[in-house]
Amino acid sequence: xxxxxxxxxxxxxxxxxxxxxxxxxxxxxxxxxxxxxxxxxxxxxxxxxxxxxxxxxxxxxxxxxxxxxxxxxxxxxxxxxxxxxxxxxxxxxxxxxxxxxxxxxxxxxxxxxxxxxxx
Amino acid sequence: xxxxxxxxxxxxxxxxxxxxxxxxxxxxxxxxxxxxxxxxxxxxxxxxxxxxxxxxxxxxxxxxxxxxxxxxxxxxxxxxxxxxxxxxxxxxxxxxxxxxxxxxxxxxxxxxxxxxxxxxxxxxxxxxxxxxxxxxxxxxxxxxxxxxxxxxxxxxxxxxxxxxxxxxxxxxxxxxxxxxxxxxxxxxxxxxxxxxxxxxxxxxxxxxxxxxxxxxxxxxxxxxxxxxxxxxxxxxxxxxxxxxxxxxxxxxxxxxxxxxxxxxxxxxxxxxxxxxxxxxxxxxxxxxxxxxxxxxxxxxxxxxxxxxxxxxxxxxxxxxxxxxxxxxxxxxxxxxxxxxxxxxxxxxxxxxxxxxxxxxxxxxxxxxxxxxxxxxxxxxxxxxxxxxxxxxxxxxxxxxxxxxxxxxxxxxxxxxxxxxxxxxxxxxxxxxxxxxxxxxxxxxxxxxxxxxxxxxxxxxxxxxxxxxxxxxxxxxxxxxxxxxxxxxxxxxxxxxxxxxxxxxxxxxxxxxxxxxxxxxxxxxxxxxxxxxxxxxxxxxxxxxxxxxxxxxxxxxxxxxxxxxxxxxxxxxxxxxxxxxxxxxxxxxxxxxxxxxxxxxxxxxxxxxxxxxxxxxxxxxxxxxxxxxxxxxxxxxxxxxxxxxxxxxxxxxxxxxxxxxxxxxxxxxxxxxxxxxxxxxxxxxxxxxxxxxxxxxxxxxxxxxxxxxxxxxxxxxxxxxxxxxxxxxxxxxxxxxxxxxxxxxxxxxxxxxxxxxxxxxxxxxxxxxxxxxxxxxxxxxxxxxxxxxxxxxxxxxxxxxxxxxxxxxxxxxxxxxxxxxxxxxxxxxxxxxxxxxxxxxxxxxxxxxxxxxxxxxxxxxxxxxxxxxxxxxxxxxx
Numbered sequence: 001x002x003x004x005x006x007x008x009x010x011x012x013x014x015x016x017x018x019x020x021x022x023x024x025x026x027x028x029x030x031x032x033x034x035x036x037x038x039x040x041x042x043x044x045x046x047x048x049x050x051x052x053x054x055x056x057x058x059x060x061x062x063x064x065x066x067x068x069x070x071x072x073x074x075x076x077x078x079x080x081x082x083x084x085x086x087x088x089x090x091x092x093x094x095x096x097x098x099x100x101x102x103x104x105x106x107x108x109x110x111x112x113x114x115x116x117x118x119x
Numbered sequence: 120x121x122x123x124x125x126x127x128x129x130x131x132x133x134x135x136x137x138x139x140x141x142x143x144x145x146x147x148x149x150x151x152x153x154x155x156x157x158x159x160x161x162x163x164x165x166x167x168x169x170x171x172x173x174x175x176x177x178x179x180x181x182x183x184x185x186x187x188x189x190x191x192x193x194x195x196x197x198x199x200x201x202x203x204x205x206x207x208x209x210x211x212x213x214x215x216x217x218x219x220x221x222x223x224x225x226x227x228x229x230x231x232x233x234x235x236x237x238x239x240x241x242x243x244x245x246x247x248x249x250x251x252x253x254x255x256x257x258x259x260x261x262x263x264x265x266x267x268x269x270x271x272x273x274x275x276x277x278x279x280x281x282x283x284x285x286x287x288x289x290x291x292x293x294x295x296x297x298x299x300x301x302x303x304x305x306x307x308x309x310x311x312x313x314x315x316x317x318x319x320x321x322x323x324x325x326x327x328x329x330x331x332x333x334x335x336x337x338x339x340x341x342x343x344x345x346x347x348x349x350x351x352x353x354x355x356x357x358x359x360x361x362x363x364x365x366x367x368x369x370x371x372x373x374x375x376x377x378x379x380x381x382x383x384x385x386x387x388x389x390x391x392x393x394x395x396x397x398x399x400x401x402x403x404x405x406x407x408x409x410x411x412x413x414x415x416x417x418x419x420x421x422x423x424x425x426x427x428x429x430x431x432x433x434x435x436x437x438x439x440x441x442x443x444x445x446x447x448x449x450x451x452x453x454x455x456x457x458x459x460x461x462x463x464x465x466x467x468x469x470x471x472x473x474x475x476x477x478x479x480x481x482x483x484x485x486x487x488x489x490x491x492x493x494x495x496x497x498x499x500x501x502x503x504x505x506x507x508x509x510x511x512x513x514x515x516x517x518x519x520x521x522x523x524x525x526x527x528x529x530x531x532x533x534x535x536x537x538x539x540x541x542x543x544x545x546x547x548x549x550x551x552x553x554x555x556x557x558x559x560x561x562x563x564x565x566x567x568x569x570x571x572x573x574x575x576x577x578x579x580x581x582x583x584x585x586x587x588x589x590x591x592x593x594x595x596x597x598x599x600x601x602x603x604x605x606x607x608x609x610x611x612x613x614x615x616x617x618x619x620x621x622x623x624x625x626x627x628x629x630x631x632x633x634x635x636x637x638x639x640x641x642x643x644x645x646x647x648x649x650x651x652x653x654x655x656x657x658x659x660x661x662x663x664x665x666x667x668x669x670x671x672x673x674x675x676x677x678x679x680x681x682x683x684x685x686x687x688x689x690x691x692x693x694x695x696x697x698x699x700x701x702x703x704x705x706x707x708x709x710x711x712x713x714x715x716x717x718x719x720x721x722x723x724x725x726x727x728x729x730x731x732x733x734x735x736x737x738x739x740x741x742x743x744x745x746x747x748x749x750x751x752x753x754x755x756x757x758x759x760x761x762x763x764x765x766x767x768x769x770x771x772x773x774x775x776x777x778x779x780x781x782x783x784x785x786x787x788x789x790x791x792x793x794x795x796x797x798x799x800x801x802x803x804x805x806x807x808x809x810x811x812x813x814x815x816x817x818x819x820x821x822x823x824x825x826x827x828x829x830x831x832x833x834x835x836x837x838x839x840x841x842x843x844x845x846x847x848x849x850x851x852x853x854x855x856x857x858x859x860x861x862x863x864x865x866x867x868x869x870x871x872x873x874x875x876x877x878x879x880x881x882x883x884x885x886x887x888x889x890x891x892x893x894x895x896x897x898x899x900x901x902x903x904x905x906x907x908x909x910x911x912x913x914x915x916x917x918x919x920x921x922x923x924x925x926x927x928x929x930x931x932x933x934x935x936x937x938x939x940x941x942x943x944x945x946x947x948x949x950x951x952x953x954x955x956x957x958x959x960x961x962x963x964x965x966x967x968x969x970x971x972x973x974x975x976x977x978x979x980x981x982x983x984x985x986x987x988x989x990x991x992x993x994x995x996x
Contacts (some may be wrong), residue, residue, distance in 0.1 A: 026956045031949075035658060035691030036698075038955040045963070050955070054643070054658045069981030070707040071964040075695040079660030081621060082653065088661035090695040090703055095661075 017048060017060055018115035026050065029118050032058070037074040037087065039063050048114050049074035051098055053085045059098035060114035065089045066103070073111070151181040152457070153241050153249050155231040155398065156257035160429030160446035162192035162212050164257060165223055167454030175222020182223045183249050185241070187230035188280060191218075196443055198284065199308045202315045207281050234402040236422055253424055253457060256399060256412060257450070260392035260430040260441065265300070269362030274370035275386045278309040287387065291316040294384035298322075298373055300359050302329040304473065306389035310351055311476040313387065321352045321381055323359055323373070325390075333471060333482040337499055338523040341506035345478050345524060348504070354381075362386055394431045394439050407433040416463040418453040426453045436466035444470075444573045451575075468536075470572055472522075472529045478504070479526035484519025484536040485510050493518055498548040500524075507548040515539045530606035534568035534578070570610070571596035571603045581610050619890060620662035622646060622654035627815060627890040631670050638678045642667045642692050661694075666890045668692030669777055672813040673885050676929035690950075696775035699951070700937055701757055706976035708965045709757060710750040711737075712774035713764050714810065717784045717802030717822075718745025727767040735760055738973045744781035744819065746772060751974055753965050755958075758951050761938045770936040773811060777891075779818045782806040783831070787824030787841070796841030798824035801870070805839075808874065809881065811934050815888040815897075818881070833861045836894040837877055842866065846873045850880055851898035851905070859895040862905045865913055875924065879912040882923040 015032070016023040019042055026040045032052040040048045040060075047063035051074075063071045068091045076087040078098070085098040095104040096111055103109035152168075154161055161184065173180045186192075193210040201210065218225045229243045234254065241249045262277035264270050274294070276287050291297065297313040299306050302324025313320045322329070328339030329346070343353055358376035365371045372382040394411040405413040405421040411433025418426050429446035433439050440446060445467035455462035470483035488495055488510040498507045505524035509532070511517055516539050522529055528547060540547070564570075566579035576596035584590045590607055591597050597604045618624035623646075625633065630645070639645050645667060647655045668689055671678070696702050701709035713728065728747055732739045737760075738750040752760055774780060784802035788794030802822040812818070821830040822839040831854075832838025838849040844867040852861030865876055888897040898905060910916040912923070941947045953962040964981060967974035 031955055033691050035664070039953060040956045041954040041960055047954075047964070054656075068705060069978070070705060071962065071981075072695070072703070072707045075698070075703070077661040077664055077694065078658050078691075079622075079664070080658035081660070083657065085658055091705070093661065 013118045015050060015058060016117050016119070017042070017050075019043065023117070029058075035078045037076065037078065039071070039074040047071050047074075049087070050116065051078050051085075051087060053078060053080070053098075057085070058116050058118050059085065060116035061087070061096060061098060061101050062112040062114075064111065065091055065094075066109055066111060067092055067094055149175075149178055149180050150252035151183065151250060152253045152255065153231075153251040154182065154184045154255045154257060155241065156259055156429075156431075157184050157186035157188075157192050157225065157227075158257065158259045158429070159192055159195055159212060159443055160259070160450050161186075161255075161257035163447045164255060164428060164450035164454055165217075165221075167451050168458075169217075169221045169223075171454060171458045171460075173454075173458055175224070176220065177222075182221075183251075184223060184225045185229055185231045185243055185249075186225060186227050188282070189228045190281065191225060191227065193281065195279075198278075198281070199312050201281065201284050202288070202312045210281070231398060234398060234425075236402050236404075236425070239424065251424075253426070255453060255457075256420070256425065256427040256431055257429050258395040258398060258431040261395050262388060263391045263393045264388045265359060265390055267359055267361055269364055269370075270388070272362055272364040272370045272386075273368045274364075274384060275362060275388065278305055278312075278387050278389050279392075284312070287312070287385070288316065290385055291318055294318060296321070296383045297385040297387065298381060298383040299387045299389055300373075301389035301391065302326070302353065302355065303332060303389070303391065304330060304471070305392075306387075307346070307476060309387045309389045310346075313385070314349070314351060314476070318385070319352075320350075321354065321383065322346075323357060323375065323381070324353070324355045325358045327356045329353065329355065330480065333469075333486065334480065334521050334523060335487055335508065337497060337508060338480075338482075338506045338521040341499065341501065341504050341523045342478060342480060344501060345504035346476060349476060351476075392430065392441055394433070396431055399425075399427065399431075407437075407439075411439040416452075416465055417456040418449050418464055419456070426457070428453050434464060434466060438466065440467060440469075442467075442469060442471065444575075447573055448575060468572075470533050470536075472526055472533075478524060479522065479529075481522040481526035481529040481533075482520070483529065483533040484517070486519045486521050488519070490518055496544040496548060498545075498550075500550070505550075509544045509548060511540070511544050515544070517544070530570070530603055531564065533572070534564050534570055538565070570606055574598065578610060581607055585612055587611065618651070619666060620660055622650050622657070622659050622663045624651050625649065627666055627670070628887045630667060631674070631886055634667075634670050634678060635674055640671060640678055641688055642671070643688065662890070664692040665694045665697070665777075668697070669813045669815070673930075674926075676933035677926060699754055699757060700771060700775055700941065701752065702775050704750060704976070706965055706978065706981060707962065708750070708976065709752050709754065710748050710774075711752055711757070711760060711764075712742065712746050712748050712772040713769035714772040714806070715746045715781075716806040716810075717782055717799050719784075719799055719803060724767060724769070727763070727769075731760055731763050736967070736974060738975065742781075745783050746774075746781055748774070751965075751967060751976070753962050754951050754953055755961060758942050758948055762942050765936075765939050765942060771811075771938045773937075776811075776813065777816050778811060778813050779806070779809040779820070781819065782809075783819075783821035783835075785822075785824050785829035787822075791824060793827055794824035794841070795843050796824055796846065798822040798830065798839075798841055801839065801846070801873075802830075805874070805877065808931055809877075811937070812881065812885075812930055814881070814885050816891050816893045818894070834858065835861060837861070837880060839873065845869050848873060848876055848880075850908070851895045853893055853895035857895070862898070864905070864909060876912060878927040879920050879923045880908070882926050883908065883912055883919070886923075 013029040015026045015029055017026055034052050034054050037049050037051040040050055048060050049063040051059045063073050065073050072090055073087055075090045078087050086095045086104060087098055088095050097104055101111040101113040175181055192212045194212055197210060229245045231241050232244050233242045239251050241251060262279050274290060277283055297318040298321040299310045300323050302322045310320050310322045328336055329342050347353055359373055360376055361374040362370060363372045370386055372380055374380050396406045396410055396412045399412040400406055407413055412420055412427040412431055414420055414427050414432045416435045418428050420427050428449040430441055448467055449464050452462045452464040472481035492513055493510050496509045507522050509520040517535050520532060564578050568578045570576060570578050570581055574595040576594045580594050581590055581596055584593060597607050617626055619627055633649055646659055699709060701711055704710055732749050735756055740748050742748050782802040782805045784798045787798035788796055819835045820837050821832040821835045823830040823832045824841045828840060832840050833849050834852045834854045838852055838861045840847045846868045847866040848864045849861035850864045853859045884894055884897060952958040954960050966977040966980050968977045
């Protein structure tokens with residue numbers, strides 16, 4: 001299972017985010033590294049954190065870390081627990097479920113989730 | 120029939136608690152319990168009631184608690200830790216929501232002022248009157264202030280409550296000298312606190328030795344030397360005759376019984392405590408000749424409806440106990456009797472273990488050897504301040520002991536009191552290397568041995584559980600004075616799961632061996648072949664990814680992986696700091712630390728740093744490691760800044776990595792009239808040799824040019840101090856939250872010997888340490904400690920040294936500057952943008968406002984709903 005970098009290097013699909021009524025093309029899928037994130041800027045000024053997991057699935061959540069206010073979630077490390085993918089904030093390490101945006105360390109905290117597709 | 124609803128003294132056991140009513144009883148029907156005093160013992164009593172179902176919520180009783188202090192029960196034993204930064208909230212003993220959950224009515228700042236035993240009422244200071252069916256007095260004690268003239272002068276204090284500490288702290292701001300009257304346990308605690316507040320500190324003790332109650336003459340002498348070495352002045356065998364004051368009424372000094380006088384600005388009386396029994400006296404309860412409310416074995420006073428527990432009580436064995444453990448036992452006894460169980464408090468032992476001013480002091484059992492025909496086995500080392508005495512009977516039964524300076528064995532020896540020792544007693548007191556100490560672990564204790572004496576919990580009860588939190592929750596063991604926590608840890612199953620995280624059942628050092636022997640260079644391969652079954656094929660986690668990334672980087676030249684941490688799959692393993700080769704700060708900006716080897720820098724290079732900081736608007740600050748930190752860079756600015764720095768000859772300082780940070784130095788022989796070696800050159804050589812070395816945690820070092828130690832080398836992971844004959848190497852030092860002086864590993868080394876030894880030491884550490892374990896913690900954890908490390912790296916006892924040296928040679932040969940490589944590679948530069956879809960847009964959330972002629976983060980721009988911030992391990996700045 002060390003061939004993912006090769007697969008993604010030849011990937012010509014685009015990453016698209018739901019924005020307003022349509023889909024916003026963000027970047028080529030090949031710009032994403034499995035296990036890491038990137039940030040994208042929406043036309044309305046919101047920041048989105050985009051992730052690619054090891055299986056090649058994409059996720060998008062709000063880039064703002066609700067615990068510190070800093071726009072840094074895209075710089076956290078991706079992991080999975082029982083098949084559920086999460087990102088750990090790079091500041092104070094709270095985990096956020098990538099599929100639901102729920103904070104896994106604090107039931108009362110969550111971040112918005114965005115629809116994303118790669119085609 | 121004193122207490123019809125609660126007591127069973129009529130032989131007809133009606134136990135209301137065993138069958139709580141299914142519908143709440145009306146409040147009028149439930150008996151009222153009034154508890155006077157909410158200290159440690161009062162709180163323990165309430166917990167014991169709750170455990171037995173006697174609560175307001177259950178409808179089985181109305182419980183009213185009258186508390187004099189403005190705050191609920193807190194840990195008075197740990198009072199001094201307030202000066203070390205512990206907050207009053209940290210000291211609280213009352214779990215959040217405890218009172219509400221059990222319907223206990225706690226009235227803070229409203230003490231009882233009188234009791235009418237005929238009418239069965241208590242009047243509180245607020246004027247409110249409470250009728251009781253049962254009254255429990257837990258009023259504790261008050262500090263005894265000897266009746267000397269001037270004792271009420273401004274600047275005289277006692278040491279008992281958080282409020283006392285706050286007052287001392289405030290007054291000490293305008294004082295330079297302080298004196299403590301009393302050299303017992305609390306007196307030494309108070310002296311340590313005064314010393315910590317920066318005062319020149321005196322201790323005046325009437326007895327001929329310190330801590331006369333707990334330790335014997337030899338132990339007192341060892342304690343005295345160690346405490347004097349810390350800079351405290353101790354006066355034993357003298358009494359205080361008068362406190363002198365100036366015209367303004369403020370303390371100026373003390374007159375002592377030997378005719379001498381002592382100038383001081385502040386006096387703390389800590390000459391023992393007396394039971395607070397006034398309330399009991401006023402209502403006609405029996406009290407002892409020297410104070411204390413007389414109670415029987417059930418903790419009942421001369422009025423059967425009234426109980427007394429803790430330091431205010433004169434127990435049935437004729438003693439007033441001033442320790443928390445016996446107080447807890449009385450609390451439990453009273454609660455059991457009140458709920459209809461059979462219980463008795465017949466006395467307790469006075470074993471204690473404390474850390475006073477950083478010195479371990481412990482005594483247990485018959486510490487003074489008063490039993491007939493008992494024998495002392497004594498080891499005394501005046502040089503190191505260690506004193507150990509065991510008292511044994513002729514047949515080898517352990518009766519008691521005193522340990523000063525090194526009380527590690529307290530946890531195993533105290534529970535063995537009363538049993539025949541399994542080995543010769545001298546083997547237990549001699550130091551390692553002199554025939555002892557033998558490894559007498561807690562596994563050799565019988566099941567009935569009491570491990571936690573505060574809560575009376577046996578080894579058998581502890582061994583029914585598997586984790587420390589579970590033990591604390593279910594048995595309360597380890598939640599009193601805390602001295603048994605280490606032993607509990609040794610009794611628990613040696614974590615069937617010592618694994619690194621949810622993905623790997625192996626420790627970091629085991630993973631290191633796997634990577635090294637199998638030559639694995641990919642995290643995914645390691646996870647799929649050696650991860651836990653359920654984690655294989657998954658994404659890993661934020662704990663193991665950087666750890667494995669670091670292990671692979673440490674071994675990169677040896678296993679054939681790329682040494683560049685941003686390459687290939689390794690890019691996805693690194694924390695954001697390693698990923699962007701800079702340090703993430705709270706507003707999402709980064710800081711930059713160029714390497715300045717040994718702290719030596721040319722004026723031209725200083726100017727470049729200044730120009731770069733000015734041109735990019737960075738905040739600059741000198742670091743503790745003799746470097747310059749530049750704050751406030753956006754990710755897109757990092758390559759631009761580094762292009763300028765690399766052009767000027769700078770390279771990465773690895774401030775972002777778990778790797779070598781700096782090697783500080785003093786100016787050394789070249790300039791300093793005291794220097795005996797060129798410390799700057801050695802520091803530069805060492806920093807350049809070990810730069811970029813990935814380790815389990817950061818590594819710091821320093822080189823001092825003479826024994827004056829201006830570079831503070833003994834506070835470092837490896838520190839070097841020059842001697843006339845070469846270099847002394849110290850290892851395992853640390854500053855920060857848990858300071859530790861480094862231990863001498865070898866002395867009078869030549870340059871080449873020094874480097875070889877450090878090579879071996881570092882590689883042995885990297886190979887065997889846990890994740891995020893500094894050398895200081897590692898040295899204390901590994902079996903055999905410093906001696907073992909010396910055997911391995913100096914005497915090559917494991918035959919490893921050739922390999923350790925080869926690994927370091929590989930590292931030195933393979934070193935490349937990460938920033939020079941990054942700015943010369945367009946592919947690697949691609950990640951340094953804030954937005955993947957707008958590479959030229961700067962991050963709008965990273966903004967600054969002016970402060971003291973520089974900038975600071977604009978936090979308003981980040982403001983949102985405020986959330987509680989939980990700090991987690993491993994969040995380095």
